[in-house]
Amino acid sequence: xxxxxxxxxxxxxxxxxxxxxxxxxxxxxxxxxxxxxxxxxxxxxxxxxxxxxxxxxxxxxxxxxxxxxxxxxxxxxxxxxxxxxxxxxxxxxxxxxxxxxxxxxxxxxxxxxxxxxxxxxxxxxxxxxxxxxxxxxxxxxxxxxxxxxxxxxxxxxxxxxxxxxxxxxxxxxxxxxxxxxxxxxxxxxxxxxxxxxxxxxxxxxxxxxxxxxxxxxxxxxxxxxxxxxxxxxxxxxxxxxxxxxxxxxxxxxxxxxxxxxxxxxxxxxxxxxxxxxxxxxxxxxxxxxxxxxxxxxxxxxxxxxxxxxxxxxxxxxxxxxxxxxxxxxxxxxxxxxxxxxxxxxxxxxxxxxxxxxxxxxxxxxxxxxxxxxxxxxxxxxxxxxxxxxxxxxxxxxxxxxxxxxxxxxx
Amino acid sequence: xxxxxxxxxxxxxxxxxxxxxxxxxxxxxxxxxxxxxxxxxxxxxxxxxxxxxxxxxxxxxxxxxxxxxxxxxxxxxxxxxxxxxxxxxxxxxxxxxxxxxxxxxxxxxxxxxxxxxxxxxxxxxxxxxxxxxxxxxxxxxxxxxxxxxxxxxxxxxxxxxxxxxxxxxxxxxxxxxxxxxxxxxxxxxxxxxxxxxxxxxxxxxxxxxxxxxxxxxxxxxxxxxxxxxxxxxxxxxxxxxxxxxxxxxxxxxxxxxxxxxxxxxxxxxxxxxxxxxxxxxxxxxxxxxxxxxxxxxxxxxxxxxxxxxxxxxxxxxxxxxxxxxxxxxxxxxxxxxxxxxxxxxxxxxxxxxxxxxxxxxxxxxxxxxxxxxxxxxxxxxxxxxxxxxxxxxxxxxxxxxxxxxxxxxx
Numbered sequence: 001x002x003x004x005x006x007x008x009x010x011x012x013x014x015x016x017x018x019x020x021x022x023x024x025x026x027x028x029x030x031x032x033x034x035x036x037x038x039x040x041x042x043x044x045x046x047x048x049x050x051x052x053x054x055x056x057x058x059x060x061x062x063x064x065x066x067x068x069x070x071x072x073x074x075x076x077x078x079x080x081x082x083x084x085x086x087x088x089x090x091x092x093x094x095x096x097x098x099x100x101x102x103x104x105x106x107x108x109x110x111x112x113x114x115x116x117x118x119x120x121x122x123x124x125x126x127x128x129x130x131x132x133x134x135x136x137x138x139x140x141x142x143x144x145x146x147x148x149x150x151x152x153x154x155x156x157x158x159x160x161x162x163x164x165x166x167x168x169x170x171x172x173x174x175x176x177x178x179x180x181x182x183x184x185x186x187x188x189x190x191x192x193x194x195x196x197x198x199x200x201x202x203x204x205x206x207x208x209x210x211x212x213x214x215x216x217x218x219x220x221x222x223x224x225x226x227x228x229x230x231x232x233x234x235x236x237x238x239x240x241x242x243x244x245x246x247x248x249x250x251x252x253x254x255x256x257x258x259x260x261x262x263x264x265x266x267x268x269x270x271x272x273x274x275x276x277x278x279x280x281x282x283x284x285x286x287x288x289x290x291x292x293x294x295x296x297x298x299x300x301x302x303x304x305x306x307x308x309x310x311x312x313x314x315x316x317x318x319x320x321x322x323x324x325x326x327x328x329x330x331x332x333x334x335x336x337x338x339x340x341x342x343x344x345x346x347x348x349x350x351x352x353x354x355x356x357x358x359x360x361x362x363x364x365x366x367x368x369x370x371x372x373x374x375x376x377x378x379x380x381x382x383x384x385x386x387x388x389x390x391x392x393x394x395x396x397x398x399x400x401x402x403x404x405x406x407x408x409x410x
Numbered sequence: 411x412x413x414x415x416x417x418x419x420x421x422x423x424x425x426x427x428x429x430x431x432x433x434x435x436x437x438x439x440x441x442x443x444x445x446x447x448x449x450x451x452x453x454x455x456x457x458x459x460x461x462x463x464x465x466x467x468x469x470x471x472x473x474x475x476x477x478x479x480x481x482x483x484x485x486x487x488x489x490x491x492x493x494x495x496x497x498x499x500x501x502x503x504x505x506x507x508x509x510x511x512x513x514x515x516x517x518x519x520x521x522x523x524x525x526x527x528x529x530x531x532x533x534x535x536x537x538x539x540x541x542x543x544x545x546x547x548x549x550x551x552x553x554x555x556x557x558x559x560x561x562x563x564x565x566x567x568x569x570x571x572x573x574x575x576x577x578x579x580x581x582x583x584x585x586x587x588x589x590x591x592x593x594x595x596x597x598x599x600x601x602x603x604x605x606x607x608x609x610x611x612x613x614x615x616x617x618x619x620x621x622x623x624x625x626x627x628x629x630x631x632x633x634x635x636x637x638x639x640x641x642x643x644x645x646x647x648x649x650x651x652x653x654x655x656x657x658x659x660x661x662x663x664x665x666x667x668x669x670x671x672x673x674x675x676x677x678x679x680x681x682x683x684x685x686x687x688x689x690x691x692x693x694x695x696x697x698x699x700x701x702x703x704x705x706x707x708x709x710x711x712x713x714x715x716x717x718x719x720x721x722x723x724x725x726x727x728x729x730x731x732x733x734x735x736x737x738x739x740x741x742x743x744x745x746x747x748x749x750x751x752x753x754x755x756x757x758x759x760x761x762x763x764x765x766x767x768x769x770x771x772x773x774x775x776x777x778x779x780x781x782x783x784x785x786x787x788x789x790x791x792x793x794x795x796x797x798x799x800x801x802x803x804x805x806x807x808x809x810x811x812x813x814x815x816x817x818x819x820x
Binding site: 057063106111112162 | 452467471473474517518520521522525533534551553563565584587637645
């Protein structure tokens with residue numbers, strides 16, 4: 001077999017790519033299927049016909065192994081059991097449809113599942129699983145004209161760093177080279193990054209499908225990394241004595257990035273309609289807080305604001321009392337610097353869109369619907385959308401975008 | 411502190427994104443630095459002033475922990491030692507500059523480092539570390555005009571699946587809407603995917619910098635996923651009795667994707683110069699084998715072919731004897747169906763570019779330089795580039811692209 005100095009594993013490595021030539025047969029002999037989030041050639045996790053899911057990891061020397069994940073996966077942790085061949089597995093009840101983060105706890109250490117793709121969540125790369133929703137194809141790639149997602153690097157004067165944003169341009173953008181488009185800035189949640197809305201959220205296919213059905217206006221969607229720090233300032237640390245002013249100041253660097261760096265860059269590099277009537281800002285969770293805060297501070301820049309599962313902050317209280325601050329009575333007069341009490345708000349804000357899932361944790365349920373009610377009582381016009389049966393998870397935010405996008409730029 | 415039903419971790423989760431507001435201070439108190447591949451807020455791995463690197467993982471309950479990685483990281487595995495606080499660490503000798511895959515082996519299971527970004531390699535998401543090369547800024551993002559990387563989905567008739575390719579368009583592509591560009595198809599290696607050339611390779615910045623210096627012609631670079639399987643065919647499995655014909659047939663589906671699906675899609679969707687004189691195909695390792703094979707079979711489509719660390723196959727032998735096949739005497743008359751013996755080759759092929767690192771494993775050293783010598787002896791005109799001191803790793807392929815791109819489309 002040739003020179004003894006040769007390392008056979010290299011030959012295998014070079015040609016073994018062929019085994020990655022496609023996903024393993026989606027249909028397994030026992031009628032289970034592999035999720036779209038499995039890496040090529042993987043045979044786990046498996047979704048059974050009844051919706052239950054089996055997770056597997058080979059770890060002959062491990063002493064303990066558990067499965068954990070986001071709320072939609074079920075109430076974990078799920079202890080895994082070891083077979084004679086050293087393979088650990090667990091079968092869980094049918095999770096909520098949609099995307100869920102998950103991980104294993106291997107002898108006490110959180111580790112990813114090598115059989116699944118990873119997604120940036122919880123501040124690091126984290127395994128994900130996609131559970132199909134029967135009958136829902138609004139976030140599937142379909143045979144319709146497709147937009148593109150572009151990786152846009154730009155230099156920020158605010159942070160003095162290069163930043164990476166993802167930009168969705170709608171179908172036809174490259175062909176109709178004189179046409180200009182409205183812009184939605186769409187932000188991810190805490191611990192996630194600019195890739196969340198396309199990789200976990202599939203925003204590009206939601207938009208493609210809405211535009212193909214003439215349900216949404218063709219638009220540019222800008223997804224930036226929702227973190228920013230001014231040069232020389234220390235990382236923010238939330239403490240018991242953190243004040244709302246400090247919290248706002250920490251978010252303020254990102255606000256400056258959006259207003260001073262991002263929007264001018266986008267208006268320069270893309271064929272936008274560069275006025276407030278054709279610009280929206282939205283986001284999920286932390287991104288919803290940012291959208292509300294930045295949008296209400298800059299009504300000269302945005303006529304459309306959307307908060308998807310974003311806790312609606314009362315002002316005044318120290319942020320260190322964040323629980324009380326987020327869930328106590330919402331005072332429309334003082335919140336957001338009095339923006340909601342401004343009599344010109346209604347004429348200037350073409351859409352205030354607020355969403356939350358009905359199965360979200362108390363923090364969100366006790367903050368968002370009461371604030372919506374208080375706002376409505378005080379005469380603020382808004383659209384409120386509740387995603388049925390979904391928690392603080394991507395299926396909520398996919399549905400949100402499906403409802404929100406058609407309402408923009410009308 | 412509000413309702414007892416509230417889960418405080420949600421509050422932290424929602425606002426904790428602020429701690430991700432930038433990389434942790436790159437300079438540590440002990441003069442060590444964090445690599446560009448660390449996730450925000452991480453404090454490991456650390457590169458010391460003398461080039462040594464310390465890797466750390468907290469795993470109080472683990473019984474054994476090792477560091478392993480690609481060849482450029484050093485000769486592993488590296489056993490890690492446990493401190494009283496349950497943190498394991500190891501400091502290794504200075505690795506080769508550039509990008510290296512790595513992972514931990516935790517009680518026998520390969521796991522990623524939560525402190526680092528992951529990259530698709532070895533057929534799955536794998537941790538990576540970027541070791542700076544002193545004085546080398548050709549692959550750094552610099553203050554020059556930047557191109558874009560676009561995510562392009564397209565439907566393949568060959569595989570009957572949606573495929574995902576990344577497309578680099580050069581600076582000015584969106585502005586000069588009448589200008590047309592030549593096209594380089596640039597493929598990743600085995601176990602990697604279409605994201606390799608931009609995430610690990612930084613091809614977009616290499617091109618930006620070359621174009622800014624007027625050293626390379628502005629070009630479109632197409633990076634597709636180098637795996638394909640016809641509907642209904644089983645996954646390829648390399649066996650002792652695999653014939654070269656079977657190997658070529660397995661690669662043949664990707665060849666059809668390139669010729670029948672990818673090139674027509676690119677020529678339709680982008681402003682290309684759609685002729686052979688303005689189209690190149692190149693790739694690394696498995697991608698180099700594909701580039702040579704597809705390029706030589708389709709000289710009507712390509713005038714430029716580049717194989718970066720691609721084993722140069724002799725024909726005739728069964729591929730199951732791959733070691734002998736790759737490293738035995740290279741017969742220019744029979745190899746690649748006699749393509750090199752075609753007297754019209756020289757006039758049609760404007761560039762045949764072949765590269766290899768001087769520190770690559772025997773499989774590559776014993777295949778590539780002798781084949782280059784045989785080709786030259788038989789009168790085939792080619793450019794041969796050796797990357798000094800680098801192995802089968804991304805630093806080799808970055809240098810390759812830096813040498814190759816200026817020679818294209820002249």
